[in-house]
Amino acid sequence: MSQTMSQTMSQTQRYPVLLLLWLCGIFCAEPLHAEPSNSDQLNTGQSNTRQYSHKNSGYGETASCIPPKQIVQITEDSLSHALQSAARYFHFLIVVPEALLADKRTAEIEGCYSLVQLLEQLLQDTPLEYDLLGDTIIIRQTTTEYSRNNDDEAHTISPEELIVTADSAAEIQPRPLNELTGPTELSINTRQLREAGIYTLSSALELTAGVKIEDNRYAIIRGMTGRYQSIRINGGELPSLDPSGQNFPLDFIPLGILNSINLRKSVYADAPGQASAGIVSLNTMQLPKQAYAQLTASAIWRPHSNHSTVLQGSQTSANRYGFGDGRQAIPSLLFDNARTGGVDTLSAQQREQAGEAIVGDMGLYRTKSKNSGSLELSTGTTGQYQNIRWGGTLSASVRDRWQHSLIRSTSYSTGTGYSGASSDFHHEDSRHKRSEHTSDINTLAALGLHISDQQYLGFNTLYLHQGTHHGELIETQGKNEQNINTETAYRRNLIHWTERSLLLHQLYGLHKFTPLTTLNWQISKSTTEYNRPHDLDYRYFSVSEESNYRLQLLPSTASISWRYMEQQSDSYGLHFSHLYGIDLGDALLTGEFKTGWENSVKNREGYNLLYGFTGSKDLTSNGQIMEQTNPSDILTAERITGDSQIPGFILQDTLLEPEQDIGLNGHFYRATQENQASYLLNDLDLNEHWRLISGLRYEKNTLQAELWDAQPEDNKKLEDGTRWLPSIAIGFQRPQQRIWLNYRQTVVWPRFNEILPVVYEDLDTRTKTIGNPRLHSSDVHNWDLSWQWQNVSGLELGAALYLKRIRQPIEGAFTDNSEATDSATYSNYSYRNSGQGNVRGLELEADYRLSIGRNQHIKLSGRYARIHSQVSGSDAYDDSDDAEEKPKNHRPLQGQPEYIAALRLQYMPGLNQTVSLTGKRSGTQLYITSDQPDLPAVYQQPRNHLDFSWNYRIHPGQLTFSINNMLNTAHRYLQGDYHYLDYRTGREFLLSINVDVQ
Template sequence: MAQTGTVAGTIVDGASGDILIGVNIRVKQTNGGAVTGIDGKYNLKLAPGKYTLEFSYISYQSKIVEEVEVKAGGLKSLDMALSQKSVDLKQVVITASAIDNNEVSVLRLQKNSLSVQDGISSQEISKIGFSNSAESMKRVTGASVEGGKFIVMRGLGDRYSISQMDGMSLPSTDPYRNSASMDLIPSTMVDNIVVKKTFTPDLPGNFTGGAVDITTKSLPDRFYLNVSASVGVNDQATFNNNFLSDPIQGKTDWIGFDDGSRKLPDLARKNPYMTSLGSSIASIQNNPDNQMISDFNRSMRVFADRPYSVAAGSPGLNRSLNIATGNRFKSGNGNAFGFNLGLNYQHDNRFYDNRVINNYKANISNENRMQRFLYSSGTESLSSATIGGIASAAYQFGKNEIGASVIYNNTGDQSVLNLDKGTFPGALSSGEYRNRVIGFQQRSLLNSQLKGKHRASFFGETTIEWAANYILSSQYEPDLRFLGAPVTAAGDYFFVREVPNPFHFFRDLKDNQYMGKLDLTSSMKKFTLKYGGFISRKERDFTEYRYQLSTTGTDPADAEYLSFGEAAGDFDRFFGADNTGVLGKSGSSAIFGNTYEDQTQPSNLYEGYEQVIAGYLMGTFNLSPKLKTVIGARIETTDYQVNVKSGSRAPGKIDAVDVLPSLNFIYALNDKANLRLSGSRTLARPNMREMAPFISFDLLGGFPIVGNPDIERTNITNVDFRYELFPKSDELFAVSLFYKNFQNPIVTELDATSDQPQYKYVNSQQANLAGAEIEFRKGLGFIDPVVKNFKFGVNFTYIYSKVMLRSAEYDIRKQVNPDLKNWRPFAAQSPYIVNLLLSYDQKEKGWESTLFANVFGPRLFANGAGAAPDVYEVYGRIKDKQENRIKSNVPVPELNFRIRKQFKNQFSVALNVNNILDYDVVTYQEHNGEYFTTQAFNPGRVYKLTLGYSISK
């Protein structure tokens, strides 16, 4: 299989960076060759040996490359930049050793980009050992990751970044987020990730921080088969006998699917007595229809089969398996067909042994501003299973390419939050209070795409690109169980009126999204025009059914009924089927045990749609040999509507038309350096969850989250300046300055002063943000040849922002702090972000290693309203374990290390160590120099061993 080798690459215009179609590549020794396709790429199969290649194209200077060495089974990447012909230029002859294989791709993706752009290649992703796209983004300048899933660019929240796959936007599977869950995309399926930081009209208008585009593998250069398997240890979870899990386990939990074990039965939804049990109990007791009573009883037992008890066990090793294969086939007329297939499976366990959840009610009094509302700690156990796959195929014929791809990913998260220590002053004057949440969340994403690219001769040379996508995303939470109650001195639960009885929740969200786009690029002699259109429509259906334990009609004196006190805290006995529903009869009346009432809120069942239609026109003009301008505008129509399924609440609506202009100047100081200046208008839209009048909470005693149908979109003005220098193809120095003005920014506000504290979505007043970025990548061989295999990279982002306080809020807060400023930082904005990378690569012996660090400053988690201090998040250190408080908000870096050895027989072995410094994730409020922890957990250190095998021909 490995008797031949492959030479492949991309040919571009050396001045503009545009790909060149139809370039002839001739092999001198065989007199054979190839022609670049519509993607500017070529592919040659050659026997082992050394060759001379000639690259020629009409009106361009030819280049001859000598001593191109081809090895059996090897891939020689040989990219080329051709210069337009001049009478003074002669044919250029160079040797292959003088060409750096990454030069053209770096120039094309960054130096010749029409916008400010950064990115990471699949090679870099592989070196650092990131397992998914979210982790991979930590390497990009100005990027950090929120919640392990959501990309934060330039310190802005995920709302101001968009995620795309192969040029089409990805939806979020989390109703609380605008950005897609990037952890669903395995890094093995990624070719590269590019981040555009300035807007051009051919991009969606709803990004401000960055547009992240994940490019999946297209036509492979040759046949390949890659297999890797890993095992890992989390030092807090693996083999921990205190790891808790739901005793109800489905047969398909191990691959992240609920098999129906947790499904809400139709019997519970259709039972007439569960709607208002209090008024119906008498009719049930005296109803002679035994079938009706029997149906009611069975509906109760459905919940009894799913207890609030948990099982303790010792989880095994984390594990993963990745398989990827693909091939390219060529016909005699030069046409090519290729395919890629990939499969990914991963199972991880995490355990937080000091999980902290506290809520504080704000008092206007400066002396006792922070009053405990809920104060709790305990453990949280999480088990995640992910399975995904990709299938893509592409066919190139002449100046055309047609491709299709299907990507599927599903993640199932089982969790047990067990807060067994705490108090609830917000409801109980004294005594211990415990909280337990048992959940299963299944998130899935199906993305299918059909796309094409064609070259035609009208308006000069015109490239036509089109794509059509259907995306189905869902988030399914069957039987989410909430239990919160005080405990006796002996440690047994008991129920009181001040605290809600236990709940069963059933949540189901489905989004169907349809997208299509058409882009045409016409290249004239003196300028290039790009124009086209885009349409997207997303339809959402969300349901949340609530069932609450009720003791209506229960007589504790009945011998058949076991009270909670008599059960002595045994959940299985008290909540079990023998103590639930109709327990028997006393004469003509039924004897009742525990029952459940349907407490579903009509406002918590909503549906809606988001429709965006856009058209654009932009031109690229060479004002001089060194100065290029890109000017144009995009028109986007926004049509949003969110309705509750029943009730008289007014719908949330947005109906608007926005004109989004863009102007970019690119000045080439020389062939290695650029100056860039950009100005544009963009926007940010609320998501449907934020517009829905939906109230949700994450535990009994926790602050609920409330939607706002009156929320408005945000309009943003952007200005960017950048200097970039490429000393060598793998070296970079760049400095960027940026400024942004926001009208009606959307923020999450904590109203902790009312009797019922809550989080809510509101529009704040005007906001301004300014920042700077510096990136530096350099090989260390200039210091001494001994360290020539080392490479150092650092990027630093600094952000300064002001969001003006609303006048009513400012007046209240000033009473607490007379020196208070009338502004705060931007929501989810870090004041600084730093990435450090030190890598070692010795290809001759197959060794490579990477030390990677990421650190960001405390970022605003939620605005405080009234007297409530703002809530911040930091990766820090809990030093006071007794009070679960941080002593300072100085961040602890995330430090990861990877070392890998490649063997000649295509085997490899790698070791990853993540979170070496063992940081805590902490959200906190600060008052008078003291830090009050609202949430905290420690993710633990992770050690992973990966074995790989790769063959190609």
């Protein structure tokens, strides 16, 4: 299938033509024959899809070659790729049993050949032979009793056993279940990634124009953040792993468990309404073709991060392989008390016991880091009994990473804004020393059952677990408006251990009632856990150059907290497709009708419990006590009391009294979001070259939540909306090029973290982040025009123009929310609806492959996207009914870079080696907006990125060496005249060995 175009219509009665085609396709259509045809892609046994054939039009004739011969040049060492090139040269459709081409190679071919000569040359020394049926070539296993001239017997080959290889290398892979309509912008399997020296999922996605990766973790498609896209695995939705985030971190998934990666930027009615920017589909290993085992070991070295001095809290010695030992869990006395009114309700003895229990070791220590690396093991088996084929795969990986960073940051004086009216200081300059140690353990178990090539049943269990220790020392100096030091300075320590995990179960099936009618379904159930126990955040203040640093015990400067979130996510999908034909006398219209139903329910609950201490004056004024560098030596058991009348330190909390709880307020929370969707889609071949895709999707989204301290109350409905989302596309396709004009309406439903008034702190920006319960959904109208062209000389070109109009886009902004967060003005970050957003973009892609000698090739790939965005309307964050009219303003949309460019050069000096050099650069983008004219917004600055990789295939595996981030260009964020953030992530050297056993 290919991309789509549609026109804006809001009611179903505005689609009489589409509805007529749907009805005619079902009730008036004549069934198609099952044998191969020129306009139907042969079925792989997993999905019903169609593809135009390559007609034998004499293309490629030259003066040096007399027809039917042509000048051909085939440089691919893969037999499957070489057959695709043959199909392009002679414009034939090639079909082949999918298992026959696995790992088969061929030599280079150059010269003047006929189709028969070329096929014989390609298939020599292989157990394969071919049959010519009109303009179709059938590749099959060599048999002595099979006659090439027996056309009747050739027609008995079952279409369910065949797969088309004429268009793309990805077609040789088993097609995924629940495949969306239309072609992919990127379709690649993990074997191709390893050969190219790519070992992370994020780097793979950057092979597409207009895709940017933030922090090596999050995909930004067409400059649009996570709220505008969808990430799915085997058709099921991947939930967020962080209560304060909405994107799924791509570094969380190892490539070893994936079979293929697909990216679509233009989607139709059978895709989620959230996918305004696109959808990333991850497909795990399913039913293997044969038994195998694969082992991959990687060693990573980062200068100044591995075998270097780093910062850690002492409790990490008890955390092995990403799992904590429970010693930092909240004391049961405090947890039970949090639900019954707070520490003021405890007896003096209980309060003293709780205070002594939560201190632990609060020190930040220097230690030596160790190795970074990974180990991945994957194995699978398969078998067959009569017409039943079964199999399973098991994959497991362990990864260990160290990262040490030096960061420079500047923040404006909280409470004064850009005007600098404060008599204390105008801004703060900070130097950060940050160390992170991350451990991952991931496993995947998959089972599959194939019955008579008509029924397929699969089951997956995926478990991902990540543990991260974070140690950070921040040294801050207050500055006046002339950038001269004031007397205010402090040192801040951050120490925490975070565990994230995902347990996902999936059951799915495909049932072919006839060769033309298919039903597939999937059920996914997942549990996500986020746990950050004994989170330490404290500061030592110095009020003059002559004074030493002292621990300051204030609610906003010293805290011990416990944060936890658990989310249960259930998703269901049922999809029906039918291939049909409409006989118009001299013409036969063929098409595919699809309809489906999807439902997703997410139940989230969690808590944020924050505690601190206050001290009597005789202790807090004692420099000998308060200047000790480890708070554990200050908050000793002898000094902790449970009675405020007794001198000492007493435990405090930030919980509200039960009678103060009004509405959405509290440290415990729960929320439920449900999305129901159904769709109709018709994919119609108007003739040999023209195709029309039209569809309509209905979505209903509800979100309700409650926050409380003592006892929960009834949930409050925060979102309850419905949308009719039309889509339409018209496509023109010839053997060398295709053109698509698409339209689709999508919707952005607010996520949990954007709408729940739960407070978190961002580690990079050091701002308090809180959701906005008044947030509204955003409607997006998407238009795009795309063109792709390729010729037999190895040149492929692509271009796309797109326009997105967003009503009330959701953006993150600095805001004053000090009452809710107990923090100073402008140290907060929240979400709001802006007026009207527009995004216009131009994307260009070019790939060229040049043969410079026998078995030597150069491949050059270029990607460029130019993006212009604009938000018009009020920038003030005021949702009150009597808010005054604010002046209109124009600025870029948050998250939109001015451009995204990438250039990749690959040199293949032989059949077994590949050397790659990849450069990337993105333009300035708005990072954080501001709701105050005297507080500047934050802009991320352009940055260059260069990667190198060398891959060498050695039987039975391969060796990869790569250098990531060779230039080590700084990440810079500017706010007005100051560096809001400035840091370097460092170079990364990787050596990987992969061994395959078949």
